[in-house]
Amino acid sequence: MSQMPEYRAFNAIGQGLLRMKRRGARSMSAPGALTPVDAADGEGAQKEWGLVALIVQKYGGSSVADVEAMKRVARRVVETHDAGHQVVVVVSAMGDTTDDLLDTAAQITSKAPEREMDILLSAGERISMALLSMAVNELGVDAQAYTGAQAGIRTNSNYGRAQIIGMVPERIARTIREGQVAIVAGFQGISEGEDVTTLGRGGSDTTAVALAAALGADVCEIYTDVDGLFSADPRIVPKAHRLRTITQEETLELAAHGAKILHLRAVEFARRYGVPLHVRSSFSEKNGTWISDHPANPELKGLVPSAALLDPKEQHMEQPIVSGIAHDRSQDKITVTNLPNSPGVAARVFSICAEVGANIDMIVQNVPVSDPTRANITFTLPEGDAKATLDALEAAQDEIGFEELRYNPNIGKLSLIGTGMRTNPGVSARLFSALSAAGINIDLISTSEIRISVVTKLDDLDRAVQAVHSAFGLDSSETEAVVYGGTGR
Numbered sequence: 001m002s003q004m005p006e007y008r009a010f011n012a013i014g015q016g017l018l019r020m021k022r023r024g025a026r027s028m029s030a031p032g033a034l035t036p037v038d039a040a041d042g043e044g045a046q047k048e049w050g051l052v053a054l055i056v057q058k059y060g061g062s063s064v065a066d067v068e069a070m071k072r073v074a075r076r077v078v079e080t081h082d083a084g085h086q087v088v089v090v091v092s093a094m095g096d097t098t099d100d101l102l103d104t105a106a107q108i109t110s111k112a113p114e115r116e117m118d119i120l121l122s123a124g125e126r127i128s129m130a131l132l133s134m135a136v137n138e139l140g141v142d143a144q145a146y147t148g149a150q151a152g153i154r155t156n157s158n159y160g161r162a163q164i165i166g167m168v169p170e171r172i173a174r175t176i177r178e179g180q181v182a183i184v185a186g187f188q189g190i191s192e193g194e195d196v197t198t199l200g201r202g203g204s205d206t207t208a209v210a211l212a213a214a215l216g217a218d219v220c221e222i223y224t225d226v227d228g229l230f231s232a233d234p235r236i237v238p239k240a241h242r243l244r245t246i247t248q249e250e251t252l253e254l255a256a257h258g259a260k261i262l263h264l265r266a267v268e269f270a271r272r273y274g275v276p277l278h279v280r281s282s283f284s285e286k287n288g289t290w291i292s293d294h295p296a297n298p299e300l301k302g303l304v305p306s307a308a309l310l311d312p313k314e315q316h317m318e319q320p321i322v323s324g325i326a327h328d329r330s331q332d333k334i335t336v337t338n339l340p341n342s343p344g345v346a347a348r349v350f351s352i353c354a355e356v357g358a359n360i361d362m363i364v365q366n367v368p369v370s371d372p373t374r375a376n377i378t379f380t381l382p383e384g385d386a387k388a389t390l391d392a393l394e395a396a397q398d399e400i401g402f403e404e405l406r407y408n409p410n411i412g413k414l415s416l417i418g419t420g421m422r423t424n425p426g427v428s429a430r431l432f433s434a435l436s437a438a439g440i441n442i443d444l445i446s447t448s449e450i451r452i453s454v455v456t457k458l459d460d461l462d463r464a465v466q467a468v469h470s471a472f473g474l475d476s477s478e479t480e481a482v483v484y485g486g487t488g489r
Helices: 005-012 067-082 097-108 114-121 123-138 170-177 203-215 248-256 264-273 345-355 383-395 427-437 458-471
Strands: 054-059 086-091 143-146 153-155 164-167 181-185 188-191 196-198 219-224 277-281 289-291 324-328 331-340 363-366 374-382 405-408 411-417 444-448 451-457
Touching: 054 067, 054 203, 067 086, 067 123, 086 123, 086 170, 086 203, 097 114, 097 123, 114 123, 114 196, 123 143, 123 181, 143 170, 153 203, 164 203, 170 181, 170 203, 188 203, 203 219, 203 264, 248 264, 248 324, 248 411, 324 458, 331 345, 331 383, 331 411, 345 374, 345 383, 363 444, 374 383, 383 405, 411 458, 427 451, 427 458, 451 458
Parallel strands: 054 086, 054 219, 086 181, 143 181, 153 188, 219 277
Antiparallel strands: 153 164, 188 196, 277 289, 324 411, 331 374, 331 405, 363 374, 411 451, 444 451
16 A cells, blocks of 8 residues: 555654643653643543543534534533543534535536635535534533634645645644543645645545544544444445444455545554544444454443454454455446557556546456457546546557547446455355356456455446345344435445
8 A cells, every 4th residue: 555645744743743642641742742631530530431531523414414413413522521531523514515515616617716615615614613512512511613724734735635744733632631622624724825725535534533643542433324334335235234343454445445434545544543443323322333453442441342342363263254345336447449569558558647637446458369469458447537538548549559448437346355355265256156146247357465346337236246245144134234314424
């Protein structure tokens, strides 16, 4: 896995990052930096935990979709605070607010300046943070709302998809030191030029994990409208079972290949900085899915799922072969036919793709037996990148020397993921047998150490997921997957 630029920048902050410590811990801060948060020993402290935990909670749009949902979240935040813990909350925009803002902008102009769009789109999260702060205060707990800029989230100036280059959460630290709840607008930061920026899709998840890393939080809770991560999308496979625990490596693969509960960049942050994640529902009191490569601190018993306290290496004699199945409907396929089969040609093809910002996923090259001097290259990419890529390749046809471009937007990708695949032969055979029995043809195949991905016709994707889920014994005996808010986010 390649390092993201924001990782290097984030890591370079070094001692400038505020490290929040448990009661009795010594400060590791640089001279002049803020001291660790001291736990309240007075009324309201939860003595039986053995520590005062610092918890970052993130609530998605479905969790704060309306007034009643906002009040429900406020009650959960207050309960956590009243249990004696220090709480930082990150919120997304309410429901469809972001989509509504995009629609409004489109009615005004088809070429909105990126800087102004970021200012506009950041408004949804600011509304959520202010309303939630009001709701928490109404319940008798002091809360302070902060924009991304006020929270110290520093980014580059790449509007619409800014990357975090530093974290200076001083105001957040002071707020929770004073016994208040800090509520932060997700999805946004401030550039070196003091402009508002947005972090792109999944930006609120990234905000939460980055704050958890910078503050040294004991856990980052990601609240959504399902009860955790499931072995497949419960809207497609009603018998999908909830994963009690999963490694960060497996979660990365799931997020990278279509699972929508967590976004890739947030998971990468969590893995890089050792932030344990607990994905759960804001609509129920059920424990969710614990995501970490290490067991939780035993002193967190009662705060985290019981499965989190067990060493992943000791939970089972052997890890399950497959942890879950991800699917992706957002990919398109392009085939460049009859290329010269010579060094540098493929490099030129993908250089052109890179120049237009296309994010290439699967790649297959084949050489016809009848003419080894020619080759075909097929690749997949996000549907939003397809037009620019096709136009750029077509413009370079004479230079590259290919015959034609074939474009297929009607594809779906299924990914089988599990660390147990490393040591279990026959996984591929079982996968292909299941697809064959369901009458589903395969267009492309891509593999890694813990993943097998296949491309099928888009119309066959749901059936493929269901067939493979059953073939690997992942069906639950009970229907436990509930999507409370209807979106899975």
